[in-house]
Amino acid sequence: MGLSIGRMPPARPLQDDDLFEIVQGGSNHKFTGKQLRQAIVAMERIKTVAGVGPDESGDIPLNLGELAGGVRSVAGKKPDAKGDVPLAAADLGLAGLVKKVANKVPDAAGNVPLTTADLGLTGLVKKVAGKVPDAAGNVPLTAADLGLAGLVRKVANKVPDAAGNVPLTAADLGLTGLVKKVAGKVPDVAGNVPLTAADLGLAATEATAWTNATIISSVVLKSGGQGGATDPSNTLHAPPARFRRVGRQLQVDGCIYCVAPIRSPTLAFKLPAGFIPKWGCHVSVAYTLPLTSQVGTAVIQVETSGNVSLPDYVPHKANLYINFSIELD
Incomplete structure (x- = not known):
């Protein structure tokens, strides 16, 4: 029986969705075509870091000991396990720049706490008017401390009170008595002169002489009493x-x-000019009948033309007594 070996499939480019399984150190690792390509590129780009090459995933595991030596020391201090160099002000030469302020040395933070006394601000004023400053540096003063009290000894023979005031009256200043009399009246104790209209001559104006009225309607009226006689x-x-x-x-x-x-x-x-009122008026007057002793009233009208007339009924042989006063304006 013969052995037949088939032909190998032709090679093709690596695809991103190709799947691969690699066994390494007893562990199975699965990759896609894309992951495998990235790992190959990374391994070709980075060979070693601090003498350590990439692992299967392309990572280079390092510890701080392998990185130590980048910074040897700062101000004589070496980095710790984390690579940090803890420094103090003294390490940098900052402490000790200010030795003392007002005889006080800086604290651990380099600060110098000062008071006004440390700066010599208290005590600049020793005394004011014989008084020394208080703890806050203030000098409370009164008018007497400044010599203001007593500057005025007397006013109108009166001395100042405790506050330095001089209470005065008009009499103290000689203001009363300047007016001796007004309309025959002397001032009162307050210097006032109470006056009335009569004191000023306003109520006692000069009167003209009496003028007999000329009767116009002589057929029915006569001036004077009974029968026109004036004896x-x-x-x-x-x-x-x-x-x-x-x-x-x-x-x-x-x-x-x-x-x-x-x-x-x-x-x-x-009525003639100068005796005519500005406004007309009606005045009630009395009349009598001497023979019968009859008594009654009638009205007299005073007009702005000067006419004085009798608008009402008046009986025969009556004596009409007219006695009235009216304002001219």
């Missing part, structure tokens, strides 16, 4: 109607006798 010796008679001005006030009085009964508005007399 003062006869008590039945009254003075004639008259008027005057007192300051800004119009005064009217006297009597008008009604010769005939008044049944419609009748003009009695007319």
